[in-house]
Amino acid sequence: MQEKKKEKERILILGGSGFIGNSIYKELPPYFHVRATYCKQHGLFSENKIFHQYCIEENSTFLLLNTIRPTVIISALTGNYESLLKVHREIADYALLNQNCSVLYVSSSEVFDAKWRYPSYENDVTLSESSFGKFKILVEKLLLEKVPSQTAILRLPIVLGINSPTIFHLRQCIRHEATFEVYPNLVVSATTINKVCQQIHYIINQSLHGIFHLGSNDMIHHEDLFREITSKIGDNMPIFKSVFSSNEDRYKAILPKTNKLPRQYQITVSEVIEESSLNEEIASVK
Structure with missing residues (x-):
């Protein structure tokens, strides 16, 4: 019913x-x-x-x-x-x-x-x-x-994933050896x-x-996130431009605590990286 x-x-x-x-x-x-x-x-x-x-x-x-x-x-x-x-x-x-x-x-x-x-x-x-x-x-x-x-x-x-605007932009920067901005001191969830x-x-x-x-249960530095995704996509790299907003870590991370969904509806940073780095043939089918 x-x-x-x-x-x-x-x-x-x-x-x-x-x-x-x-x-x-x-x-x-x-x-x-x-x-x-x-x-x-x-x-x-x-x-x-x-x-x-x-x-x-x-x-x-x-x-x-x-x-x-x-x-x-x-x-x-x-x-x-x-x-x-x-x-x-x-x-x-x-x-x-x-x-x-x-x-x-x-x-x-x-x-x-x-x-x-x-x-x-x-x-x-x-x-x-x-x-x-x-x-x-x-x-x-x-x-x-x-x-x-x-x-x-x-x-x-x-919000990433194989068809997300951010990952599409990253792939374009890799393809054309263009600049992609990363924030070394920014800690994020994804x-x-x-x-x-x-x-x-x-x-x-x-x-x-x-x-x-509705984010990951863990965190990662912004620069590390996109370097890991890039390394999984292939051997080529964009031109990573480091942008510093301060000399210490800044958190832009939201974490679930009191309203956690069941485990099958949770996600980790490693899973975000894995899904976001799938090859473009798979991306075009999705």
């Missing part, structure tokens, strides 16, 4: 044409009724009846939500911060009126970018000095205050897009709420 109920969930992915949103979209349709949004005209999406054109500055969020009537809203939107804040207020208002609706918000490790002495955990107080991090904190607080029992905050670290999608699928299936750090 539980599985039949979950199959009937109506999921709306806001930002379904972006890297993260589109990857989530590819994971869920075999199991749920899924709809997604795209903004700019693109034949790939405009010809797909599952996708709805929706631009946060132009279209009505209220109309979209009341047309689709989602029971799960996944927000992976990007855009103007003022417009995005308005959209998330409307999402919270919709969830308030529809108590069976869950909101999954894709957030970031940047909510801790002003706290660099130690890694950060789910219940740590957020503090950011960047406009991006401050915006993410605003939306997190909005959702947790208005619909706390219906909200899942999904904080992501560096994950892959495949693992993130599996984790989100599990969170929806189990109707989980709260704050989740």
Whole structure:
């Protein structure tokens, strides 16, 4: 009975044409009724009846939500911060009126970018000095205050994997012997897009709420991470440009602690490196 109920969930992915949103979209349709949004005209999406054109500055969020009537809203939107804040207020208002609706918000490790002495955990107080991090904190607080029992905050670290933009850029730098920036004193956690999608699928299936750090259980220096991936890809190297922001280690790592998912939905840095360094023939098939 539980599985039949979950199959009937109506999921709306806001930002379904972006890297993260589109990857989530590819994971869920075999199991749920899924709809997604795209903004700019693109034949790939405009010809797909599952996708709805929706631009946060132009279209009505209220109309979209009341047309689709989602029971799960996944927000992976990007855009103007003022417009995005308005959209998330409307999402919270919709969830308030529809108590069976869950909101999954894709957030970031940047909510801790002003706290660099130690890694950060789910219940740590957020503090950011960047406009991006401050915006993410605003939306997190909005959702947790208005619909706390219906909200899942999904904080992501560096997201890699064979088809990720960062690994694609690294491969291009290797191919053309171009410059790739690394940060020797930056300690990070990481994950892959495949693992993130599996984790989100599990969170929806189990109707989980709260704050989740969807990153590796361990950490690595930024430079070491990309040097190890590069060495596994092949013998050629890009031109690594070391960027130092301080003379001591700075942590930009989020670790799961109080809201750990089951072991099969966890990941380690070594697994991130392994998956991100798969050969391009495999990458093109994925």
